[in-house]
Amino acid sequence: MELESFRVGLTPTVFYIPGFITDQEQTQLLDQIYGGSGSKWKTLKNRRLQNWGGMVHEKGLVPQELPSWLTKITTKIHESSGLFPSAINHVLINEYHPDQGIMPHQDGPAYFPVVAILSLGSPVVMDFSPHLRLRSSADDDDISSDQSGKSGLSERDNQNSFSVLMMPRSLLIFKDDTYSDYLHGISDSPTQCYKQVVNEAEASAYSNGDSSKDGDKILHRDQTRVSLTCRLVPKVHKNLFRF
Numbered sequence: 032m033e034l035e036s037f038r039v040g041l042t043p044t045v046f047y048i049p050g051f052i053t054d055q056e057q058t059q060l061l062d063q064i065y066g067g068s069g070s071k072w073k074t075l076k077n078r079r080l081q082n083w084g085g086m087v088h089e090k091g092l093v094p095q096e097l098p099s100w101l102t103k104i105t106t107k108i109h110e111s112s113g114l115f116p117s118a119i120n121h122v123l124i125n126e127y128h129p130d131q132g133i134m135p136h137q138d139g140p141a142y143f144p145v146v147a148i149l150s151l152g153s154p155v156v157m158d159f160s161p162h163l164r165l166r167s168s169a170d171d172d173d174i175s176s177d178q179s180g181k182s183g184l185s186e187r188d189n190q191n192s193f194s195v196l197m198m199p200r201s202l203l204i205f206k207d208d209t210y211s212d213y214l215h216g217i218s219d220s221p222t223q224c225y226k227q228v229v230n231e232a233e234a235s236a237y238s239n240g241d242s243s244k245d246g247d248k249i250l251h252r253d254q255t256r257v258s259l260t261c262r263l264v265p266k267v268h269k270n271l272f273r274f
């Protein structure tokens with residue numbers, strides 16, 4: 032796979048790969064997620080999740096072997112992207128009803144700074160916004176622009192925000208600045224605007240494919256969405272009691 036051809040937007044570095052898995056693979060994954068492992072779900076205030084691969088602590092991962100139905104997909108992501116230095120060892124499965132989302136956040140420092148998110152079910156829009164305050168002044172190589180740009184700070188924020196339309200069966204990968212300097216989140220609204228998403232080709236295909244869409248490019252979430260957030264925790268603890 033030529034990853035470079037899937038790069039979207041101007042911010043380093045986001046890749047969007049439509050149709051990363053087949054319909055049949057999506058069905059098989061959903062069967063595994065919903066079949067027989069009911070106790071795996073943990074209910075949060077605004078969504079449910081399943082944690083696979085072990086517990087992530089500040090100091091690393093207390094590992095648990097991933098089941099083969101998950102390694103099938105994580106191996107494919109690892110091999111086709113070439114972005115992870117070793118095998119993906121952690122998968123978070125999130126479930127969102129149409130009125131559920133995830134607050135803007137950054138993924139923690141325990142992870143290798145590359146995230147691969149496989150989407151299943153309902154399409155959804157993910158928003159990215161810069162988190163300038165998280166940048167230390169040492170990172171700011173252009174101090175003059177920092178000073179002269181004070182009044183334009185929020186403007187700069189808005190300018191640099193962007194969104195991605197995540198269709199079922201697609202894979203979204205982000206890393207670099209998008210990992211370190213941006214927050215990502217999904218609004219809890221059952222309708223979302225996808226007018227200015229960076230993966231324009233996908234947005235056009237989506238609006239052309241459904242006559243019920245209006246000119247405003249409003250996405251109506253009418254199904255549950257399930258996502259698999261696949262990451263690598265580089266530091267693995269063999270023994271829970273030997274941190």
Ligand SMILES: O=C(O)CCC(=O)C(=O)O
Pocket residue numbers: 123125133138148157215258260
């Ligand atoms: O569901 C998604 O697409 C995002 C999940 C996410 O950001 C996370 O698990 O950290």
Ligand SMILES: [Fe+2]
Pocket residue numbers: 136137138215
């Ligand atoms: Fe996240």
